[in-house]
Amino acid sequence: MSVTAAKGFTAAGIAAGIKGNGGPDLALVVNEGPRRAAAGVFTANRVKAAPVLWSQQVLKGGRVAAVVLNSGGANACTGPEGFQDTHATAERAAGALGVDAAEIAVASTGLIGVRLPMDKLLPGITAAAGELSAHGGEKAAIAIKTTDTVHKTAVAEGAGWTVGGMAKGAGMLAPGLATMLAVLTTDADVDAAALDAALRDATRTTFDRVDSDGCMSTNDTVLLLASGASGITPDPEDFAAAVRSVCDDLSRQLIGDAEGASKDIRVEITGAATEDDAVEVGRSVARNNLLKCAIHGEDPNWGRVLSAIGTTSAAFDPDKIDVAINGIRVCRAGSVGEDRDLVDMRYREVRITVDLAAGTESAVIWTNDLTADYVHENSAYSS
Amino acid sequence: MSVTAAKGFTAAGIAAGIKGNGGPDLALVVNEGPRRAAAGVFTANRVKAAPVLWSQQVLKGGRVAAVVLNSGGANACTGPEGFQDTHATAERAAGALGVDAAEIAVASTGLIGVRLPMDKLLPGITAAAGELSAHGGEKAAIAIKTTDTVHKTAVAEGAGWTVGGMAKGAGMLAPGLATMLAVLTTDADVDAAALDAALRDATRTTFDRVDSDGCMSTNDTVLLLASGASGITPDPEDFAAAVRSVCDDLSRQLIGDAEGASKDIRVEITGAATEDDAVEVGRSVARNNLLKCAIHGEDPNWGRVLSAIGTTSAAFDPDKIDVAINGIRVCRAGSVGEDRDLVDMRYREVRITVDLAAGTESAVIWTNDLTADYVHENSAYSS
Known part of the structure; x- marks a missing residue:
């Protein structure tokens, strides 16, 4: 309507x-x-x-x-x-x-x-x-x-x-x-x-x-x-x-309906010192091209999540960060966590949850994967 | 050696x-x-x-x-x-x-x-x-x-x-x-x-x-x-x-030798109020996925340059910015400039020159285009 x-x-x-x-x-x-x-x-x-x-x-x-x-x-x-x-x-x-x-x-x-x-x-x-x-x-x-x-x-x-x-x-x-x-x-x-x-x-x-x-x-x-x-x-x-x-x-x-996307990615940042920190970290993760490619390939590459977090000015200790992908805590205390092979990424929605262990604030950013279709659509757009 | x-x-x-x-x-x-x-x-x-x-x-x-x-x-x-x-x-x-x-x-x-x-x-x-x-x-x-x-x-x-x-x-x-x-x-x-x-x-x-x-x-x-x-x-x-x-x-x-790249893109920012402004604008342009896709498609899509500049905190007046691609000033005073069909983008190196008309500082950032090969290589990296 x-x-x-x-x-x-x-x-x-x-x-x-x-x-x-x-x-x-x-x-x-x-x-x-x-x-x-x-x-x-x-x-x-x-x-x-x-x-x-x-x-x-x-x-x-x-x-x-x-x-x-x-x-x-x-x-x-x-x-x-x-x-x-x-x-x-x-x-x-x-x-x-x-x-x-x-x-x-x-x-x-x-x-x-x-x-x-x-x-x-x-x-x-x-x-x-x-x-x-x-x-x-x-x-x-x-x-x-x-x-x-x-x-x-x-x-x-x-x-x-x-x-x-x-x-x-x-x-x-x-x-x-x-x-x-x-x-x-x-x-x-x-x-x-x-x-x-x-x-x-x-x-x-x-x-x-x-x-x-x-x-x-x-x-x-x-x-x-x-x-x-x-x-x-x-x-x-x-x-x-x-x-x-x-x-x-x-x-x-x-x-x-994002251009070329095959995945909808929900990036949830918890344990942030401030809501602004949570948004900054979430956006940095959401914009990381390497991570977005990995998600497209159904690869739970949590190292790329950590490398994206590390570029922000948010409050955190790298050795305390937990990252879960679709519920599997693949990174615990900034290091190797549960077996990444346990992560099931077959479905369109992918959930990445980051616990910064620095406070009680949180935020959710939604993004998409980066695909060859996105590249194709945006290489030819104005023609 | x-x-x-x-x-x-x-x-x-x-x-x-x-x-x-x-x-x-x-x-x-x-x-x-x-x-x-x-x-x-x-x-x-x-x-x-x-x-x-x-x-x-x-x-x-x-x-x-x-x-x-x-x-x-x-x-x-x-x-x-x-x-x-x-x-x-x-x-x-x-x-x-x-x-x-x-x-x-x-x-x-x-x-x-x-x-x-x-x-x-x-x-x-x-x-x-x-x-x-x-x-x-x-x-x-x-x-x-x-x-x-x-x-x-x-x-x-x-x-x-x-x-x-x-x-x-x-x-x-x-x-x-x-x-x-x-x-x-x-x-x-x-x-x-x-x-x-x-x-x-x-x-x-x-x-x-x-x-x-x-x-x-x-x-x-x-x-x-x-x-x-x-x-x-x-x-x-x-x-x-x-x-x-x-x-x-x-x-x-x-x-x-960047992963999947087919173009080397030289982003030169001139007329900046400070060198930091020039670097900030250059990096914002260099990181704009839509622009990187357009360059891959040999499309001189200068609107995507302007939209990237607009996200920065650098000093500029949107109505004074000039943008040239491979020497053709496709954007003059923030608006339509020379005919975009004059831009020859067949070669690997692409030169984007932005004049912010806000000072005398400058910087050059090098980047690459965004390609399906980049997506492919980084979707499969850890496997």
Whole structure:
């Protein structure tokens, strides 16, 4: 049900001709109200795409009437002309919907460094506005796919209210504050400040802890829009839990569809002195190409886990670290532990658990293996 | 000529049976004097192999009589027993050579987390001591290979003195203070402090700026031994230049033989506010898997360069960055520049030049492309 699971939203997804292959490439999500509160988190990459710069300004107002999303081009590193293209996109949507352009968020995904074909995109917005429907969520989710093999949607139900969402992302997948593109909607009656708190809390431990390939995008955007159409203001904790649930579900779907991946790897760091230490160690392990190759080969090469931990500034004593792979403690006290041949790695999910023996904090980072298919897909991407 | 190019050194390389395939796996390099000054730099990885911990202690004395090097096992993450194995190695070499074990450096390379077969290694040391020769440098260089396809040696000649060296390394190749294993020798009459200064100066801009796969080893060791056999004390700058020349030559050989690589990529960062900024940006670009895949596909995907720069803390304005690939300025002022189809990427060496337009400092980082062969080689390594 995607972004139209919650009441008060319409959406559309169409093929505007932005992609060379004629596939769906333009999505429109409209908040029909009565409320139009919104929050957003964006990439921490200092090289930000034009739509990110635009939408950051829009979100400062705490109101979003609609979101225009396109695949087929990131509109990143396109200079002042690229920013004007985003502005024109917002103006066209504002005109079609009879709202103010300052309440139109824009999100783009695709190749960096190429101008968008505005002669296709602008008529596409008009066409999409004509196809808006309270059942359009799936089509919208399909239209934002790039190398994704499946579209991603999730829903969490509250007591009389709903949070739904869609996301795309399969490569350049190491969100710095958000993932590639995601839009969440709710009919709960929640103001912008509460939306912001719930969204930041949720993304911090979900999208932010997905690190498929260590490469942070220029376009990461996660938006949360509230229509208030249910007339219900939920308990803040219940609402935060629902938003977290949808973000977590979408994050896992991103990992499950990562480019070329054959394994989903859950790296859990326990016994850390601080949560930041746990995240730093988890990310270092998740980004170690040699380990990711080993996991692809179903090789429980824990030495590569240790060598990755050793590059961090986290608190630990190398002689106290334990590492388990799929439950077998192959490294005990920094040295050889249980027989590595006991580790069963036949299944897609692989669990690496590190105990730093330096405290009580923990964190989970999700990543993927490194495969020849990843190399192939990303050697040929822009051609 | 390797480590025996300089006078006052003997070496040997033999098959001791450490490697399962029966290949050469044990090298011995002996400083015959009259001087036995030495300096060393070691991995910055906080998880250090037993031989690194041992040799760091030895080098504190500024004297090294001999170096024992083995391939076929890293002796890393092997606990107190592993350290005892290194100690026993030094004792056996000391006995065979009639010197003090506190002047025996040890270096190991191979799989992490496996004990060395001491029943093979110790007799091997005795055998190697019996084969020491002033022409043994090549055999020593061959015996330290792991996944290297070729052995690596280099020589620089001064006025009556020589610096020679050998190195190994093909994967887990992102030295933190050194590369995998390297031994340099000289017959110049130089004390330990001057050796240390020359070696640190040289490695800082050579081995330290090789970043093939972003993975820092537990065993990186670079040693510089001086015999004084030429009787000449060179001008310090001449000597430093010779050491730098040998380190640079060996570093480039490491990149040229990196696991699975089809491209050697020279990432030059100019216009940086500080040298540290230039190195940080260069390393971020060098470690970007998506860019490394694109280069493998001969795709001048400069957007991936920009997205990597954006993850750093270096001083820059995204709208002022220029990027050239093989001389074609494909990105100008952070946006689309010259036609990317003009970039010729058929050859092994690829040059990426980034102008941050933020100052006058610069740095060069060398890396490789990411290939299916790299994945294959590192999926099957420990099997």
